[in-house]
Ligand code: AMP
């Protein structure tokens with residue numbers, strides 16, 4: 001599923017440029033446009049869904065797939081010494097893009 005008004009669907013479709021670091025048939029990883037750490041990547045599923053709270057069995061498989069790929073992608077992009085994964089769920093967490101994504105933050109010692 002895609003949403004024609006969704007910025008990350010547009011990035012997946014190549015309609016908005018991004019600095020891609022990894023892509024396969026299920027997921028895309030690119031650099032955050034406003035990095036909050038020396039390395040700040042966003043891992044997005046190619047399939048559009050808005051929120052972690054919309055998780056179901058099929059989407060959980062997709063999330064599992066992404067989590068299995070992330071350690072290698074993080075290590076290849078300067079996070080070999082450690083990194084933090086963040087998923088913002090909803091407005092109180094500051095979610096601004098409603099297409100599920102995992103922040104990968106690292107490349108330095110992170111403040112809590
Ligand atoms: P969240 O607050 O969890 O929804 O995170 C959304 C993230 O997407 C923010 O860190 C933004 O800086 C980032 N972002 C928004 N638009 C773009 C874009 N066109 N390219 C790369 N990152 C983006």
Ligand code: ZN
Pocket residue numbers: 002003006007008009010047048049098099
């Ligand atoms: Zn989307």
